[in-house]
Amino acid sequence: MYKEPLGVKVDFETGIIPGAKKSVRRLSDMKGYFLDEKAWEEMVKNGDPVVYEVYAVEQEEKEGDLNFATTVLYPGKVGKEFFFTKGHFHAKKDRAEIYIALKGKGGMLLQTPEGEARWIPMEPGTVVYVPPYWAHRTVNTGNEPFIFLAIYPADAGHDYGTIAEKGFSKVVIEEDGEVKVVDNPRW
Ligand code: M6P
Numbered sequence: 001m002y003k004e005p006l007g008v009k010v011d012f013e014t015g016i017i018p019g020a021k022k023s024v025r026r027l028s029d030m031k032g033y034f035l036d037e038k039a040w041e042e043m044v045k046n047g048d049p050v051v052y053e054v055y056a057v058e059q060e061e062k063e064g065d066l067n068f069a070t071t072v073l074y075p076g077k078v079g080k081e082f083f084f085t086k087g088h089f090h091a092k093k094d095r096a097e098i099y100i101a102l103k104g105k106g107g108m109l110l111q112t113p114e115g116e117a118r119w120i121p122m123e124p125g126t127v128v129y130v131p132p133y134w135a136h137r138t139v140n141t142g143n144e145p146f147i148f149l150a151i152y153p154a155d156a157g158h159d160y161g162t163i164a165e166k167g168f169s170k171v172v173i174e175e176d177g178e179v180k181v182v183d184n185p186r187w
């Protein structure tokens with residue numbers, strides 16, 4: 001009747017959680033996500049790099065329970081655009097989430113269903129509260145892996161649909177050696 005409590009040691013250097021379920025997202029898994037389609041195609045042909053890995057400890061999709069996961073988001077760019085995670089709304093839209101940055105440098109793009117966006121810079125120690133209803137995507141703006149821990153309701157689920165189709169209303173690019181958050185020309 002009672003589940004067994006669990007303590008695990010997350011490796012802050014690598015993001016690895018012992019016993020967690022690992023998933024890998026390569027650039028080829030992100031067709032249509034980046035603005036510069038030619039650059040995307042070239043990079044997929046020339047080695048198809050891993051963009052990010054997720055180590056997740058997940059429970060049954062039941063109200064009241066919690067999941068947690070680390071993400072290791074590698075440094076890189078497609079054209080001017082920094083590597084990012086796919087990004088999602090929660091399938092149960094009113095579910096919130098907490099992110100804690102562990103290593104590297106980056107930030108989070110958040111967006112309401114109406115397309116209003118926010119950018120929150122993240123460095124080790126930054127805690128981000130993702131309120132209910134906001135889609136969220138992390139971006140690596142540095143030159144080492146950006147690693148963070150996420151804690152989210154077990155019944156939140158992932159809704160990739162709208163973000164996969166339209167993306168975010170803002171994109172994070174490098175221009176003149178600077179990180180810029182600018183309007184998405186395709187929005
Ligand atoms: C965090 C959590 C996970 C999510 C992962 C990768 O670890 O929010 O739920 O799966 O980031 O993000 P995405 O699912 O958008 O690819």
Ligand code: ZN
Pocket residue numbers: 088089090097136152
């Ligand atoms: Zn989420």
